[in-house]
Amino acid sequence: MSPPTNEISEISDLTQHFQLENRLEKLDINSNSSTNLQLIDENARKAEIQKELEKHQRFLRMAKVTSLRSKDPNTQVGCVIVDKENCIVSVGYNGFPIGVDDDVFRWDKEDPEDNKHLYVVHAEMNAIINKRCATLHDCIVYVTLFPCNKCAQMLIQSRVKKVYFLEDRDELPFRASKKMLDHAKLPYEQIVMPRGKYVIEC
Numbered sequence: 001m002s003p004p005t006n007e008i009s010e011i012s013d014l015t016q017h018f019q020l021e022n023r024l025e026k027l028d029i030n031s032n033s034s035t036n037l038q039l040i041d042e043n044a045r046k047a048e049i050q051k052e053l054e055k056h057q058r059f060l061r062m063a064k065v066t067s068l069r070s071k072d073p074n075t076q077v078g079c080v081i082v083d084k085e086n087c088i089v090s091v092g093y094n095g096f097p098i099g100v101d102d103d104v105f106r107w108d109k110e111d112p113e114d115n116k117h118l119y120v121v122h123a124e125m126n127a128i129i130n131k132r133c134a135t136l137h138d139c140i141v142y143v144t145l146f147p148c149n150k151c152a153q154m155l156i157q158s159r160v161k162k163v164y165f166l167e168d169r170d171e172l173p174f175r176a177s178k179k180m181l182d183h184a185k186l187p188y189e190q191i192v193m194p195r196g197k198y199v200i201e202c
């Protein structure tokens with residue numbers, strides 16, 4: 001099963017079709033013509049889609065800011081989880097476990113025995129563990145990097161509703177993750193950030 005593309009194509013259509021708004025303003029909206037009513041309907045739907053997209057971008061920006069706390073010199077990942085009311089219930093970033101000293105467990109070690117991948121807790125896992133609510137059932141996950149296979153397992157088990165992400169990777173853990181998410185019918189969607197509005201330098 002391929003990732004849901006409807007919403008993405010609707011959103012990219014949106015930019016082009018937003019010109020319709022201008023046309024609509026020029027129309028006589030007191031007229032009962034069904035064409036006018038259809039345009040008003042379509043316009044309202046597009047405004048709704050735009051509002052939703054901006055919400056996703058806002059939470060992904062927060063995930064990006066969260067990722068800046070990670071000490072991983074190669075890849076900083078941030079995750080924000082929100083509930084049905086759009087309240088943030090958890091955040092997480094990739095880091096070594098509590099008490100595991102960065103000076104001993106170094107990020108830059110190539111040796112397989114000491115490699116960071118053996119020790120790092122992924123952003124999504126930290127967010128799942130840090131949650132400030134009883135359950136993540138039906139919550140929405142915003143993450144700067146597509147979840148790996150292990151994180152996908154945890155997200156599926158947590159019964160979250162959907163995953164929005166920024167960056168993707170064509171590597172085995174990520175391909176396996178997609179296979180699992182598709183099979184478990186947990187939808188995911190890549191969001192493109194507006195240029196120049198990604199994250200505030202800090």
Ligand SMILES: O=c1ccn([C@H]2C[C@H](O)[C@@H](COP(=O)(O)O)O2)c(=O)[nH]1
Pocket residue numbers: 072074075076077093094095116120121122123124145146147148149151
């Ligand atoms: O689902 C994921 C996948 C990876 N991460 C973290 C784990 C590591 O700290 C980095 C990836 O390091 P690379 O050197 O780019 O392979 O990203 C995560 O938090 N969540």
Ligand SMILES: [Zn+2]
Pocket residue numbers: 122123124147148149150151152
């Ligand atoms: Zn992971």
